[in-house]
Amino acid sequence: METANDDAVFGHVSHLLVSWFGMSEEEVGADTTLSELDIDSLAIVELGMAVEDELGVRFTEDEISAADTVQDLVRRIVAKGGAV
Amino acid sequence: MPAWFGAAVTGIGLVTPAGIGVQESWTRICRGEPTASADPDLAGMPVDFTCRVPGFDADDLLGRRLARRLERFTHLALVAAREAVRDAGLAPDTWDGARVGVVMGNSLGGPRTFERQHSVLLDHGPQRVSPLLIPMMGVGGANGYVAIDCGATGPNLGTVTACASGATAIGVARDLLRSGACDIVLAGGTESALTPTIMAGFSQARALSSRTHDPAAASRPFDVDRDGFVAAEGAGVLVLERVADAQARGVPIRALITGYGSTSDAFHATAPHPDGLGAERAIRCALADAHLLPEEVDHVNAHGTSTQLNDASEARVITRTLGSGPVVTSTKGVLGHSLSAAGAIEAICTVLSVQHGIVPPTANLVRQDPEFELDIVTKAPYSMPIRAALTNSFGFGGLNAVLAITAHR
Numbered sequence: 416m417e418t419a420n421d422d423a424v425f426g427h428v429s430h431l432l433v434s435w436f437g438m439s440e441e442e443v444g445a446d447t448t449l450s451e452l453d454i455d456s457l458a459i460v461e462l463g464m465a466v467e468d469e470l471g472v473r474f475t476e477d478e479i480s481a482a483d484t485v486q487d488l489v490r491r492i493v494a495k496g497g498a499v
Numbered sequence: 500m501p502a503w504f505g506a507a508v509t510g511i512g513l514v515t516p517a518g519i520g521v522q523e524s525w526t527r528i529c530r531g532e533p534t535a536s537a538d539p540d541l542a543g544m545p546v547d548f549t550c551r552v553p554g555f556d557a558d559d560l561l562g563r564r565l566a567r568r569l570e571r572f573t574h575l576a577l578v579a580a581r582e583a584v585r586d587a588g589l590a591p592d593t594w595d596g597a598r599v600g601v602v603m604g605n606s607l608g609g610p611r612t613f614e615r616q617h618s619v620l621l622d623h624g625p626q627r628v629s630p631l632l633i634p635m636m637g638v639g640g641a642n643g644y645v646a647i648d649c650g651a652t653g654p655n656l657g658t659v660t661a662c663a664s665g666a667t668a669i670g671v672a673r674d675l676l677r678s679g680a681c682d683i684v685l686a687g688g689t690e691s692a693l694t695p696t697i698m699a700g701f702s703q704a705r706a707l708s709s710r711t712h713d714p715a716a717a718s719r720p721f722d723v724d725r726d727g728f729v730a731a732e733g734a735g736v737l738v739l740e741r742v743a744d745a746q747a748r749g750v751p752i753r754a755l756i757t758g759y760g761s762t763s764d765a766f767h768a769t770a771p772h773p774d775g776l777g778a779e780r781a782i783r784c785a786l787a788d789a790h791l792l793p794e795e796v797d798h799v800n801a802h803g804t805s806t807q808l809n810d811a812s813e814a815r816v817i818t819r820t821l822g823s824g825p826v827v828t829s830t831k832g833v834l835g836h837s838l839s840a841a842g843a844i845e846a847i848c849t850v851l852s853v854q855h856g857i858v859p860p861t862a863n864l865v866r867q868d869p870e871f872e873l874d875i876v877t878k879a880p881y882s883m884p885i886r887a888a889l890t891n892s893f894g895f896g897g898l899n900a901v902l903a904i905t906a907h908r
Contacts, residue, residue, distance in 0.1 A: 437563030453564055460630040 423499040424470065425489045431465055432485070443485060450481035472497040503790045505755030505905060506673040507745040510587025510738030511847045512579035512687075516550035516731055516834050519560075520582060525851055528833050529880045531860035535714040535729045535835055541698055546707045548714035549693045550731035550835030568631055569644060570609030575734035575840075576641040576689035577648050583685065584649060587738035588750045591649040599651035600681035601642045602672045603736075604664025604688030606839040609636035611694050641689045645736075653681050659839075660761075661894025662802075664688050665735060666842030666902055670759030672739050682744055687736035688843035701730060704769055706806060718836070719863035720803035720829035721810050721875055728804040731835030735843035737850070742907075754853040756846075757887070757905040758789025764897025770808055771893060775816035781899035782820045782889060789903035791887050793821045796903075798858055798888035800849040803829025804836050809893060814871035817891075826883060827875045832862030842892035842900060849890040849904045856884050 425445065432438045438452050454462060459481065463474045472495040479488065513520060516534035517527035527534070534550045541547040557566035557574040566574060584591060612635045616628050634640060639657045646655050654675055658667040665688020672686030701707050708727035710717035718729040745752050762784065764777035771778065786793065799821065802813055817827065830848050837844060852858050858881045867875060887905045894900075 435567070437558070437565075437567050457568075457630040457634070464627060 420498050421489060421493055424492050424497060425485070427469060427499050428485060428489055428492070431469065435465060445486040446484050448482055448484050449488070454481055466492060470497040470499065500787060503757065504673070504677045505742060505757045506676050506739040507742045507752040507907065508737050508754050508756060508850050509740055509745050509750050509752060510583040510589065511753065511850060512582030512586065512736045513844060513847055514552055514555065514575045514579045515733040515844055516552055519552065519555060519578065521847070528830055528848060529857065529859045531833060531862040531878065533715040533718065533833055533862045535717050537714060538693065540693065541695060544695055544698060546698060546702045546709055547711060548717065548729065550729055551693070552732055568635070570612050570635045570640060571691040571732070572605060572609060572689045573640045573644050575691055575732065576603060576645055576687070576736065579687060579689070579734040579736040580645045580649065580685055583736040583738045588748070589683070589738065594683065596650040596652040598653055598682040600654040600672065600675050600684040601646045601651050602656055602658060602668040602675070602684060602686045603642035603645060604658045604660070604668040604839045604843060605638050605641050605690060606659050606661055606664055607690060607692035607697060608638040608640065610692050610697050612636045614694055614696060645685060651685060660898040660900060661896050662836065662838050663842055663892035663894035663898045663900040664839035665844065666846060666890065666892035666900035667761060669737060669756060669843060669846050669902055670761060670900060673756050673759060676739060676741050682740065684739045685736055686739055687734065688840040689734035690838040690840040691732035692838070693730055693732055698730060706769065708805065716863050718805045718832050719865070720801065720805045720832050720861050721814065721867055721871055721873065722864050723866045723868045725805045725807065725810060727806050728831065729835035731837040733834065733837035733840040733844055735840055735847045737843065737847060752907040754850045755905045755907050756902060758785040758791065758903030760784030760788065760901040762899045764899070766897045769895050771812045772897060773812065775812040777897050777899045778813060778816045778891070778893055779820055781901040782816065782891070785889060785901040785903045789887065789905060791903055794824060795887050796821050796825050796889055797883065797885045798852055799825045799827045800845050800852065800888065800890040801827050801829045802891040802893045803831050803861065805831060810868070811870065813891060813893065814873055818872050823872050823874060825874070826858050826881060827873045828858050829861045830859060832864060845890050845892070846902055846904065849888050853885045853888050853904050853906050857882055
């Protein structure tokens with residue numbers, strides 16, 4: 416079930432990964448895992464802070480894992496009420 | 500006296516205010532063209548000029564994914580290390596990484612990152628501080644990341660001897676080859692710490708030139724009108740191997756590191772010993788280690804910072820230990836003083852001088868201090884055969900490192 420908000424959050428997360436973490440746009444797909452994007456334990460903390468700043472939801476470290484896909488992350492952000 | 504041991508220099512890499520890469524740097528160094536200029540980051544400071552590496556774009560050279568996680572002193576080190584490895588004809592994907600060591604000099608780490616995160620702490624609290632703070636700012640960042648970048652899993656260490664750190668790294672690296680602990684060592688130094696706080700600290704210690712009206716003329720080693728050093732950034736990395744290994748690989752040997760003298764003045768936080776006793780012993784140790792007589796030293800790449808104290812003390816020590824024979828230069832007239840990188844950058848310059856028989860001029864040396872009995876190259880590079888050369892590095896705290904570099908024939 417994808418809503419307009421899901422798409423908007425996905426777009427925002429993709430933009431974050433590209434602009435802040437230095438990924439190329441082609442690398443960031445819905446099924447790409449964070450570890451494939453070199454998001455390690457340190458970068459997960461950074462990602463958590465960036466998501467909080469930009470989308471207004473807070474994660475604890477154990478809520479995001481390097482094995483998650485970008486789409487997993489988007490779903491959790493939306494489930495927590497994150498919106499663009 | 501230990502047996503003679505020459506470590507072969509088979510690769511070199513430079514990132515300096517004179518350019519990115521050995522060729523660009525060496526060309527400008529040999530032209531004697533100063534690099535100091537107004538530094539926008541220091542606008543409004545009492546000393547507002549430095550020697551920066553021009554046009555260095557880490558995102559472009561290393562990729563943003565990697566570059567964003569590293570401080571600039573590590574960026575400079577990685578670019579220099581990659582050039583050195585390429586120059587040595589080595590391929591990190593095929594070498595036995597366990598036999599490759601890394602020794603990098605650095606002293607100030609990444610103060611820019613620290614200052615930014617300190618502001619975050621004060622303004623937004625501890626939970627907003629970047630998790631990259633510690634790996635980015637730590638002094639050991641350069642040697643650690645160089646190893647990650649090229650898969651060097653052998654001995655790895657940082658040397659911290661203030662402005663002698665880069666030279667100390669090369670001396671220690673040579674010992675790792677001599678002892679058999681490594682077959683290849685990447686050795687050098689890096690520094691990029693030109694933040695307002697650090698610069699204020701150097702300025703308050705009265706170490707910096709205050710020639711703000713004419714920055715290009717500010718770094719003038721051994722000149723009677725010198726008034727302090729010009730702070731710089733940069734990195735230099737050498738690939739060292741045993742001679743037999745280099746010959747077995749069939750790669751050219753640029754020169755040999757044949758001697759290392761390391762001493763401490765044990766005297767003062769910033770001033771050298773007035774009689775230069777520590778510096779003198781470092782030179783004598785390097786000569787003994789290299790099995791060289793003073794009269795065999797044809798060239799000295801001096802520490803020559805352009806401070807009153809260093810240049811006076813160093814000039815007397817050179818004359819006392821080596822006589823007036825060797826042809827002297829200080830590349831700091833062009834490059835400024837890149838602190839922990841300087842010893843490595845100057846060792847590479849000395850290697851190039853020995854290899855090509857060219858001594859670059861000391862920029863801005865218009866009127867040599869009449870107290871100094873030195874034969875210093877000015878204005879244009881000087882061509883001469885060089886059998887052996889010394890490169891001096893003397894750090895705050897009276898930490899001295901001298902390398903002997905000998906021609907490979």
